[in-house]
Amino acid sequence: MKYIYGIDIGGTFIKYGRFDENFNLLEKWELPVDSSKFAERLAPFVAGGILVDMEKQGIKDEDIIGIGMGCPGTITADTVIHGADNLKLNNISVVKAMERFIKTEIVMENDANCAALGEYYFGNGKEFDSMAFLTLGTGVGGGVIIDGKLIKGYSNAAAEFGHIKVDDNETKACTCGLYGCLEQYCSATGISKLSGGEFTPKEIFTIIKYPEFSESELYSKVKEIYDRFSYKLAKGCSIISAVINPAVFVIGGGVSNAGDVLLDGVKAEFKKLAYSGAKDTEFKISGLKNDAGIYGAASLFKR
Amino acid sequence: MKYIYGIDIGGTFIKYGRFDENFNLLEKWELPVDSSKFAERLAPFVAGGILVDMEKQGIKDEDIIGIGMGCPGTITADTVIHGADNLKLNNISVVKAMERFIKTEIVMENDANCAALGEYYFGNGKEFDSMAFLTLGTGVGGGVIIDGKLIKGYSNAAAEFGHIKVDDNETKACTCGLYGCLEQYCSATGISKLSGGEFTPKEIFTIIKYPEFSESELYSKVKEIYDRFSYKLAKGCSIISAVINPAVFVIGGGVSNAGDVLLDGVKAEFKKLAYSGAKDTEFKISGLKNDAGIYGAASLFKR
Numbered sequence: 001m002k003y004i005y006g007i008d009i010g011g012t013f014i015k016y017g018r019f020d021e022n023f024n025l026l027e028k029w030e031l032p033v034d035s036s037k038f039a040e041r042l043a044p045f046v047a048g049g050i051l052v053d054m055e056k057q058g059i060k061d062e063d064i065i066g067i068g069m070g071c072p073g074t075i076t077a078d079t080v081i082h083g084a085d086n087l088k089l090n091n092i093s094v095v096k097a098m099e100r101f102i103k104t105e106i107v108m109e110n111d112a113n114c115a116a117l118g119e120y121y122f123g124n125g126k127e128f129d130s131m132a133f134l135t136l137g138t139g140v141g142g143g144v145i146i147d148g149k150l151i152k153g154y155s156n157a158a159a160e161f162g163h164i165k166v167d168d169n170e171t172k173a174c175t176c177g178l179y180g181c182l183e184q185y186c187s188a189t190g191i192s193k194l195s196g197g198e199f200t201p202k203e204i205f206t207i208i209k210y211p212e213f214s215e216s217e218l219y220s221k222v223k224e225i226y227d228r229f230s231y232k233l234a235k236g237c238s239i240i241s242a243v244i245n246p247a248v249f250v251i252g253g254g255v256s257n258a259g260d261v262l263l264d265g266v267k268a269e270f271k272k273l274a275y276s277g278a279k280d281t282e283f284k285i286s287g288l289k290n291d292a293g294i295y296g297a298a299s300l301f302k303r
Numbered sequence: 304m305k306y307i308y309g310i311d312i313g314g315t316f317i318k319y320g321r322f323d324e325n326f327n328l329l330e331k332w333e334l335p336v337d338s339s340k341f342a343e344r345l346a347p348f349v350a351g352g353i354l355v356d357m358e359k360q361g362i363k364d365e366d367i368i369g370i371g372m373g374c375p376g377t378i379t380a381d382t383v384i385h386g387a388d389n390l391k392l393n394n395i396s397v398v399k400a401m402e403r404f405i406k407t408e409i410v411m412e413n414d415a416n417c418a419a420l421g422e423y424y425f426g427n428g429k430e431f432d433s434m435a436f437l438t439l440g441t442g443v444g445g446g447v448i449i450d451g452k453l454i455k456g457y458s459n460a461a462a463e464f465g466h467i468k469v470d471d472n473e474t475k476a477c478t479c480g481l482y483g484c485l486e487q488y489c490s491a492t493g494i495s496k497l498s499g500g501e502f503t504p505k506e507i508f509t510i511i512k513y514p515e516f517s518e519s520e521l522y523s524k525v526k527e528i529y530d531r532f533s534y535k536l537a538k539g540c541s542i543i544s545a546v547i548n549p550a551v552f553v554i555g556g557g558v559s560n561a562g563d564v565l566l567d568g569v570k571a572e573f574k575k576l577a578y579s580g581a582k583d584t585e586f587k588i589s590g591l592k593n594d595a596g597i598y599g600a601a602s603l604f605k606r
Contacts, residue, residue: 074580130457144546146454153548154433157580160545165538165576168471176578235468242463243546244447245456273468275479277377277460 003059004301005050007069008111008293009042009094011035011087016049017294018057021065023122023302027053028294039088043097050102066105068297069094070114074156079108107300111293112159113150115286116143118296119250123287128247132240133286134161134233136255139175140183140190144244151244162187166235185232188255195225204229205258208265230265237266237281238273245278252286259285306362307604308353310372311414311596312345312397314338314390319352320597321360324368326425326605330356331597342391346400353405369408371600372397373417377459382411410603414596415462416453418589419446421599422553426590431550435543436589437464437536439558442478443486443493447547454547465490469538488535491558498528507532508561511568533568540569540584541576548581555589562588 001020008015012035017028031049034041050067053059071094073084079095095106109117116125116133125131130146140162144151151158162183163176170180184190191201199207199222207214207222214222237249256262263283271279288295304323311318315338320331334352337344353370356362374397376387382398398409412420419428419436428434433449443465447454454461470483477484487493494504502510502525510517510525517525540552559565566586574582591598 128457146449147452149450149452151449151547153581154431154550154584155548155580157544157578158546158548160548160578160580163578164542164545178576178578239467239542240546241460242467243461243543244454245458245461245463247457273481275460275463275466275481277458277463278456281457 001063002065003063004065004298005067006294006296006298007046007067008114008297009046009069009071009087010111014046014049015290015294016053017291017298018053019298023295023298025291025295028291035087039092042089043094044101046094047098047101061103064102064104066107066301067098067102068300069106069108070111070293070297071108072111075108075110076156081108109297109300110156112141113143113152114296114300115252115292116145116159116296117150117299118288118292118294119252119286120145121299121302122295123250123292124284125248125250128282130244130246131248131250132159132237132244132246133250133252135253136186136188136251137253138188140187144246146244146246161236161240164236164239166232166239182232182236186229186236191225191229191255194228199225201255201258205261209261226265230269234266234269234273237270238275241274241278241281246281248282248284250284250286252289252292256285257289304366305368306366307368307601308370309597309599309601310349310370311417311600312349312372312374312390313414317349317352318593318597319356320594320601321356322601326598326601328594328598331594338390342395345392346397347404349397350401350404364406367405367407369410369604370401370405371603372409372411373414373596373600374411375414378411378413379459384411412600412603413459415444416446416455417599418555418595419448419462419599420453420602421591421595421597422555422589423448424602424605425598426553426595427587428551428553431585433547433549434551434553435462435540435547435549436553436555438556439489439491439554440556441491443490447549449547449549464539464543467539467542469535485535485539489532489539494528494532494558497531502528504558504561508564512564529568533572537569537572537576540573541578544577544581544584549584551585551587553587553589555592555595559588560592
């Protein structure tokens with residue numbers, strides 16, 4: 001039997017998955033990371049997690065088809081990570097460092113792109129030829145896949161959906177320095193801000209889902225926030241649609257744990273905002289949830 | 304010698320080009336069309352223009368590699384034209400009708416996509432792997448090509464750049480029924496409207512190009528219109544960039560005859576509006592001008 005490891009590198013956990021050659025997930029686990037020494041320790045740390053598993057399972061280097069990794073930031077063709085500022089990873093090649101520990105093919109891709117690949121091949125994008133994946137977490141990221149091909153952009157800046165300008169009148173700057181970015185309204189932080197810090201995204205979506213448990217005044221207040229969120233996200237999606245007209249939008253990230261209640265408003269607004277030929281574009285919530293990243297990292301060995 | 308015909312079907316003229324097998328344009332001509340009987344006469348009309356040329360040149364059916372055609376509207380995989388409302392072409396297959404007259408392979412693609420292919424292979428997109436082509440004419444259309452592949456969208460509605468929402472506060476509807484579409488500001492009609500009907504796009508760009516010939520009051524007035532146009536087009540491009548991050552924007556269509564003066568304002572605004580990793584995206588004016596369509600139609604036989 002041959003194996004593929006799919007790794008998802010994040011700021012608090014590194015997620016691991018061991019897959020067979022047909023991309024069936026055999027086992028998954030995660031290890032907490034100490035971000036203060038993240039950069040210098042990352043390669044042996046990631047490799048260690050795999051080596052322990054290989055030892056336990058009696059897997060040899062030659063049994064491994066490859067190790068795929070997803071990581072924040074821009075991964076250039078020479079496997080170097082750039083600008084993963086939150087993790088203090090810049091100008092570092094984890095791939096090259098890891099090749100000293102395990103003799104197999106090791107590849108790396110941006111984490112949002114990995115999650116998109118996971119959804120496209122194994123999640124709720126799998127019945128569609130083309131997909132725009134939006135991840136609503138601390139920020140808003142994403143990935144575009146058309147006919148099995150990841151669209152990365154000439155400077156690796158494609159699918160920066162969080163920085164589509166969706167508000168002309170915004171006076172507060174986004175973390176990127178621009179004004180009116182999608183991320184300012186549809187990330188977890190953005191949604192909280194829409195509510196003036198009064199509600200978490202989870203509270204908002206729960207109240208909308210179970211209106212019978214809320215007083216009408218509270219419900220109206222939350223409904224207004226929900227409507228604003230829905231409008232902004234639908235506007236972003238209608239713009240993406242006018243550019244690439246994907247067959248499906250898949251929404252992932254922590255905020256998507258709300259489930260289909262998140263989609264109801266977005267779908268209704270999208271029908272109003274999208275160009276006529278694209279109004280029936282499908283919307284889905286992530287099917288793989290937190291596992292999208294490890295699936296997608298493994299799928300880098302799909303050939 | 305083998306030949307390819309590239310045809311560009313428009314509302315007032317049908318443009319023809321005869322190319323050799325290496326896509327060198329050997330001869331081009333155009334024929335005026337009578338749009339009142341456009342639909343029923345189109346196939347014999349288009350074929351006639353080719354047959355006359357074949358007769359003159361002594362070209363036989365078997366000397367022809369193929370005939371490529373660009374046409375407004377949506378061309379589905381069965382070669383049927385849908386929704387080319389201006390030309391009253393709907394639910395008609397010109398390809399199938401023409402196959403009765405000339406025995407060769409005949410293919411058809413949307414005209415904006417053809418113009419994009421022309422620029423990508425033979426015009427100002429040819430040094431770049433990925434390109435967004437915007438055509439500023441009566442409306443605003445376009446095409447996206449990434450690694451030689453045309454992005455058409457699941458319902459053939461990709462690259463509908465004219466209907467990207469770039470203004471939240473617009474109260475007048477676009478021809479498509481939406482509000483604040485790029486087309487409402489950056490098409491030839493849109494630019495005139497920006498000036499309250501006072502100036503044509505040509506007048507605006509000429510005054511900006513030669514400020515020394517205008518009184519300062521007139522210049523200021525026109526500069527304001529030019530700045531609004533530049534901002535809207537740059538905003539549209541920054542949004543396209545956040546989705547696909549193309550290496551170059553090529554601007555074609557009648558409005559682009561203004562030349563590089565059109566780009567100066569757009570490039571400056573784009574630097575302010577684009578996401579950090581994409582600020583140095585290149586901008587070019589169409590290199591093939593009115594011939595982009597016939598080149599692109601011929602390029603459908605590039606394999």
